[in-house]
Amino acid sequence: MIVLKVDKLTKSYGKKHVLKDFSFEINEGDLIGLVGPNGAGKSTLMRAILSLEEVDGGEVTVKGISNKNSDFFKHVTFLPSDNYLYTQLSGYDHLAFVANIYKLGKYNIEEVIDLIGIRSYVNDSVKSYSYGMRQHLLIALSILTKPKLILMDEPFNGLDPTSIIELKQLIRTLHNQKISIVVSTHSLDILEDLTSTIWFIKEGELTRNLNMNESDSIYEIEVEDSINLSLESLMEDSHLSFTIIENRIFTSEEESIENYLAYLLENNVKINSVNRSKKKLEELYKSFYGV
Template identity: 35%
Template sequence: MIVEVNNLKKRYKKQMVLKGIDIQVEEPQIIALVGPNGSGKTTLLNCMTNLLSFQEGEVKLLGKKQTDASIFRDVSYLQDNRILYGNLTGYDHLKFICSVQKIDISKIKEVAERVGMEKYLKKRVRNYSLGMKQHLLLAMVIINEPKLLLMDEPLNGLDPTSAINMRKILLELYEEGTTIIVSSHNLDEIDRLTNTIYFMKDGALLKESLQDISSKKYLITVNDIEKAKRVLHEKVIPFTVTDQYQLGFEETDVDLQSFINSLNDNAITIKDIEVQKVGAEKRYRELFEEELSS
């Protein structure tokens, strides 16, 4: 068993933050952990990695209790950048990890190239941007080639290119046999990373398979957006305007061919059709409707 969390309960004074959390992971996969700020995601990850104590329950990672320090040979936890030291370089951080983990120092160059930080590896962290700090944090948690990787908001501060590279690395790690549990607010990236998601609400976890709840969203670029809008309104076909020349709709609202036919029959030229998967955000809106409207 890779992860065993049984009836985990955590409270701060009288406030119960985690209300009997259960997680079982038997084989490598990528799992997303989603919920509003304050829902307990970071608390859960901190309890799993022994950074926080808890009142009830049990946690085992790779068959060992979370209190067994030896698990961190094969388990890594990406936290926020407050753990970094501004006066040290990125190289200094990675060199320290190599020393503790007994990793050959030549691994630093390899991992720096993999995450794309070789150009600023020897600069002091106090001069890093937010995105550069995220690159360093990623390098720090993958340099030991972990079997289990826990990540708290790894996409924070990343530009689109860096986010795409991050996703590529995580998928590569998964293909290499690493199990990844990632907490993130970036629902579009979650749709691209995994079909398994745990929504955290009121201190409890709700497990979902995005294969069961996801649908497709189509983005249609046309030559005459105003005429297209008039035609679709007349035919009572639901749509959104996503760009100056782009319409959007979900497959659950209207059939793609019917949408295309409505435009073609009225001499509206379709220039491009883009398909996106919609799952995490759709379910999030259903679960957290009150939070979104407040």
């Protein structure tokens, strides 16, 4: 079931095209890792989805409701990278404030407190919270309206290993509840552990057809770069899963590597080399961004 639909979202700052005609859908229960170096446009994409950023064109809807409509924000919530809590108030005060805006009952607050596990400190003033405790409260706030989708902008920044483990667990709990989540982070290890769906953002483009399975290695098949047909359209006809970067095909379908090779040879594509690597996301990142 489609949760979020983005159609031709475009944003430039001066001459810099940060989002070039982004069109995509997010389905129920998707857990997507958004990757890109500093300045690639991850925050801009999230902010544009939430209409916190004025865009040059495009439409964003959740269940058919536009992001220009305030009801949108019941269904799509945001975990920003900056901490915007009021230190004088308690965690409970924050939850009650949001519950009041959306006319939710005490029951909803209690449910969220238990789900996120913040009962032992929810009545304390936020100024006494550690960074991890604040992050938990922000997540509790972000799920109060039972959203369909949560956008998390670098939620692991500044967390110690314990808090990282807890946050990963929390994200898995939300994912099990069929909430769709987009997480941007610079930590490839965390992402690799969390999800097999990774989106790369680079120079205004979004690469989404990368879906890594559970296998712990990845194949890179380099083919001659002068094939007649575009490699992308040739591979699309193959019904195999793949990611293409220039003249290289990446796949984590380990058992069926022969199928890829046979398909390419059948189509008279010359294979330059086949490599297998272990740290697949890091390898992909290095190839994609030319590190």
